[in-house]
Amino acid sequence: MTEQTETMEQSLDQPVKTNDMRAPAPYSEVRSNTAISPQAGAGTCSSCGGNGGGGMNLNDATTISYVYAIGRVEARFPNLAAEKEFAQATGRTETAGKTDQQAFHAVLSQRQNRYLVRQLCWVLTIQGLETYLLQPRDPADIDMLVDAIRPMPAPNDIDVVIGLRGPIAPPDMCNGLMVPIIVFDQIYSFGRDELIKAIPKPEKLTDKQFGPAAEELFDRIMQMTDNAGATDEHRVLNYLAMRYPAIYAKAAEKYGGDYSMTGVEVIPSSLSSTRKIFKAIFSYTHRNTDFTEKFFVRVDATEEFPFLVTKMSPYYDH
Template sequence: MEARFPRPSVEKEFAQATGRADTNGQTDREAFHAVLSQRENRYLVRQLCWVLTIQGLETYLLQPRDPVDYDSLVEATRPAPSPLDIDAVIGLRGPLAPPEMCNGLMIPIVAFDQIYSFDREALIGAIPRPEKTAAKEFKAAAEELFDRVMQLTDNAGATDDHRALNYLAMRYPAIYTTVADAYARNASLTGVEVRPSRLSGTRKIVNVICSFTSRNNDFTEKFFVRVDVTEEFPFLVNKMSPYYDR
């Protein structure tokens, strides 16, 4: 998440607000966060452009559907950011931003309802660990699966496939347990794919299929979970189960 100045006048106004604040000894990022956090400067928060970047690319301009949620944007501008920081945004994608909205940046606008800001270690640490799995092995399995989902090509959360994967990575601990169990059986995670479910009718339901191949005999077994992605908030339809090709 990045805050940007849409016009020189806003940047000058922010500089004046910074001059009035006590920012001695602070880094630029710490001072930026401190100024925006002050209630009397909340008018500046509304003036800024809030850009969500994915894999280094400017992807969405964020706007809260409820003005109260400007607080979430301020919280996402961390005073001490890390490459492991993650912001998960849930909202509705709208049209491209007009060039005058953010200094010529023409990317889709997302009206968001929720923002979750956390770091990778915190997410992995919060996943319930099965009693039979050692902490070290489970952590390694969870990190690998999470990184794999996040690094999928063009995963901007805009397609049903990616929305289902992102939902599972954030909200469904059992998928991490399934991967850890496979590693314990000496199997490799050889595929993660999403297919339309035959249960789809008036609703959009997809099957997320994980393939595991034995390192001893090349036998492949698959497990899947169904996710409903019809509306803004995906949800689980069926829990993780064995999958058989037909």
């Protein structure tokens, strides 16, 4: 492994410099306010109410299903009463000259209106599909939901949600929307361009070479079939897309050598015994000779937060 690659990978611990104080750094350390017990369950939603702020009993079931999903967070009114109450709060807020989205964000951002945040239902859409309803495990983390509502949204905005998957929401929870509930511990909110700029660029590559390569790899991971971040394999890929810049550096390097990316695969590692360890394999085929090179990393996906086991290295089929 070159000194350059080691320097890139060491940068995982460095925070991203950004002018948007709202967005957490995608490559900073994950924060969790609550200790997670591997034996806890994602149980029934017996206490879920129609206001979108009901709680889940995480000790009712016997198994945990973790989620590491990438999509867009949206706020919705669960019923007419919540919508009318929000309209009254808007009338008490200074919104002159603001767009509808800016006014919506301004109302939610005011401390005296935090009760409205709890009244709304929060939906995570993935590839345009309504996929999950969101609830904070710690009530203090409701601010993460507000941060995900941009006053000036862009098409490439990204929200990363990490948490535990619960049952299907009852129909009265979010105006008839019946999708699984996620009790989240962390939400990252940022733009795709911000993510690409935050990835450490190898010194030998120009921005013109590296940017398009990183964007293409990110888009391919996002567009993989049914990537809702609920399976271990998809959690591994989404973790790498967010937290391991070496996969982008390798893609740019191989494109520069006239290779095409011809495969991304996640399989269980032979090192798995008491823990869930997976190999993420990236294949590149030369455009003239059809020679294929493969590189892989190992990721541990046993608990809620995946982590790197071994760095990227050549992979050889057995």
